[in-house]
Amino acid sequence: xxxxxxxxxxxxxxxxxxxxxxxxxxxxxxxxxxxxxxxxxxxxxxxxxxxxxxxxxxxxxxxxxxxxxxxxxxxxxxxxxxxxxxxxxxxxxxxxxxxxxxxxxxxxxxxxxxxxxxxxxxxxxxxxxxxxxxxxxxxxxxxxxxxxxxxxxxxxxxxxxxxxxxxxxxxxxxxxxxxxx
Numbered sequence: 723x724x725x726x727x728x729x730x731x732x733x734x735x736x737x738x739x740x741x742x743x744x745x746x747x748x749x750x751x752x753x754x755x756x757x758x759x760x761x762x763x764x765x766x767x768x769x770x771x772x773x774x775x776x777x778x779x780x781x782x783x784x785x786x787x788x789x790x791x792x793x794x795x796x797x798x799x800x801x802x803x804x805x806x807x808x809x810x811x812x813x814x815x816x817x818x819x820x821x822x823x824x825x826x827x828x829x830x831x832x833x834x835x836x837x838x839x840x841x842x843x844x845x846x847x848x849x850x851x852x853x854x855x856x857x858x859x860x861x862x863x864x865x866x867x868x869x870x871x872x873x874x875x876x877x878x879x880x881x882x883x884x885x886x887x888x889x890x891x892x893x894x895x896x897x898x899x900x901x902x903x
Contacts, residue, residue, distance in 0.1 A: 725751040740764065740800065744839075760837065767833070767842040768810040769798035769891045772820055772850035779874060780820050780850050783865045794867065794877065795888050798842075806830075806843035814847060816857040818866050822850035828894040833887060844891040846898070 727748040735745040741764040749756050772780040779796070786793050797817040801809040807825050814820055825845035833842050858864055869877070874892055877883045883892075 727751060730756065734763075735760070762838050764800070764838065764840045766801040766806055766840045767798060767887070768801050768806045768813060769796050769842060769844045769887060770810045770814045770825070770847055771796055771828070771844065771891055771895050772814055772818065772822055772847045773871065774851065774868070775849050777871050778868045779871050780814075780818050781867045781869050782817055783867050785863060793885055794869075794883050795885050796891060798887075801843070807845060810843070810845040810847070814850070815854060816859075817862075817864050818850075819852050819854045819856050820850045820866075821853045822847040828891070828898050831887070831890055842887050842890075844894050846895060 727750060730747040730749060732744060732746045735743040737743075741762045744761040744763050746759045746761065747756055748759060774780065782795055782797055783792050784795065785791070797810075797814045799809070799813045799817075803809050803812065807827070810825050811821070814822075825847050828844045828846055830841045830843045832838065833840065856864065856866075874883070875896075878889055878892065883889060
């Protein structure tokens, strides 16, 4: 039976503002041997699937430094508030200028439990409509793109949408009760 490892010591190795690198020294319960492991500590993240009254998805295009290319995604970001729902509403408004009905939680996933300590929440916001101007950070360049919901599975299949957390968000959406489109 798999058991939890004993943590001998834990320290913050580096702090990079949006995440910290934690170094843990732990002992294997199977071998009794020690190992050093690194974890990216981050606030939780949030993604929002905003659907307009006409059934389109409000998406964003932005340059991503990790992949060094422009990606097609849904609005989202760091949870800086007390709860991810409020963060989702804020991110949607800032990145797209859209607001809508009360958010519905579709689910939460661990982005990568091997190296991350956080969760990514996905919310659905229906009847999304443009109500304000974008409020981008100095280091954000975002373009709003309205995509028919029926195109989403094809965009995922062809690799146009390849951000893993966005793919998972749409999986949660299509599997949710009443949204098997």
